[in-house]
Amino acid sequence: MFHSLSAMPADPILGLLTQYRADSHTNKVDLGVGVYKDPSGHTPILACVKIAEKRRFETEDTKVYIGPTGSAPFNKLMTELAFGQSHPALLADRIRTVSTPGGTGALRVAADFIKRCNPNAVLWVSDPTWANHTGLFEAAGISVKTYPYYDYDSKTLKFDQMMAKLATIGKDDVVLLHACCHNPSGMDLTPAQWDQVVELTAKQGFTPLIDMAYQGFGDGVDEDAYGVRQMAAAVENMILCSSCSKNFGLYRERIGACTLVGKDSVQANVAYSVLLYVVRCIYSMPPAHGAAIVETILGNDTLKQQWLDELKVMRDRINGNRTMLVEQLKANGVERDFSFIANQKGMFSFLGISPQQVERLKQEHSIYMVGSSRISIAGISEANVDYLAKSIAKVL
Secondary structure (H helix, E strand, O other): OHHHOOOOOOOHHHHHHHHHHHOOOOOOEEOOOOOOOOOOOOOOOOHHHHHHHHHHHHHOOOOOOOOOOOOHHHHHHHHHHHHOOOOHHHHOOOEEEEEEOHHHHHHHHHHHHHHHHOOOOEEEEEEOOOHHHHHHHHHOOOEEEEEEOEEOOOOEEOHHHHHHHHOOOOOOOEEEEEOOOOOOOOOOOOHHHHHHHHHHHHHHOOEEEEEEOOOOOOOOHHHHOHHHHHHHHHOOOEEEEEEOOOOOOOHHHOOEEEEEEOOOHHHHHHHHHHHHHHHHHHOOOOOOHHHHHHHHHHOOHHHHHHHHHHHHHHHHHHHHHHHHHHHHHHHOOOOOOOOHHHHOOOOEEEOOOOHHHHHHHHHHHOEEOOOOOEEEHHHOOOOOHHHHHHHHHHHO
8 A cells, every 4th residue: 555655745844953953063043943942042841830730740630531622621711811701702602612632733623623514615824824734724625725915025914915815705715814923924913904804704704713823922812812802703603723832832742722603602512513523533532731731820820920921021032032133133234124023923034035045044054944034033042143143144
């Protein structure tokens, strides 16, 4: 059977990481992998997570299956984190949530759920979008198309073109939107733009699928959920996929959530039963450890405040790195306008340089980023920003 297979191309980001680790250059810089790093380049375990893990270790008394839904306290607290405790859809009992193996698992559950809702549905993603979005949905047998989003030349949002395309999408299709910290562009919708997208979504009748992988990394936990909350209040059906990898630093624990919003509680229950069947057919039961950590933190006022404080440190560092890079480029005589980097949100941004210049940065300066010039902002630090800016100036 295996003789019919052809090798798949290696993941470009993982390939970069291998090259970076093998590089002996003393000033090498990794701007490829999208994980948070502190000023020393380390991805630490949050202090609140350490406390929650200790409590988990002391109180856990079984390793029995957790069930397809996952942890009920986790699901409730994640729903409230996303929608707020008094959201109209929550009060109307229209929301159902299941635990998933990370945000990626949530997206795959959503993909199979969509396929069961409508086998002929087209899923629309922004151009560009997270590289794995297309593969995830195509693997579930869903056709994927794109709508305009980021203007590489002007470094702005193609909002008018985006709205024009969305206005042509019918009720049988699904539109994927990034809640905040757009991956890979860093270019987010403003609240006013979200209002327009929500109004158009309700008018057209297509189903919004919102991917919220970075809640709290943009402007704040509540601020980053603005689009999610507005959308859920305006449409009959909606899907939300969320992740605890970044904002809780639980990358390797693989815990996230997939949430459905139904027209009413009856429809929500029917959709929920289908969602659970999908879960049963994919992985049967989600992991429990990450969910236990998150529910311990969110369910305790002191730990939750500690988490919010630690999350703010990460958010402020990332936003500070954006400003620091722009200022350092100016200080090194770069005349090109890079101010757009400071105005964007989240982990990523496009430098807007050519693939040839990206390759020169790697070969001549040991600075690693993907060929599109997408950089992971968290890889910048006070220790490397001057070297990074000088190197960019040289290849320009």
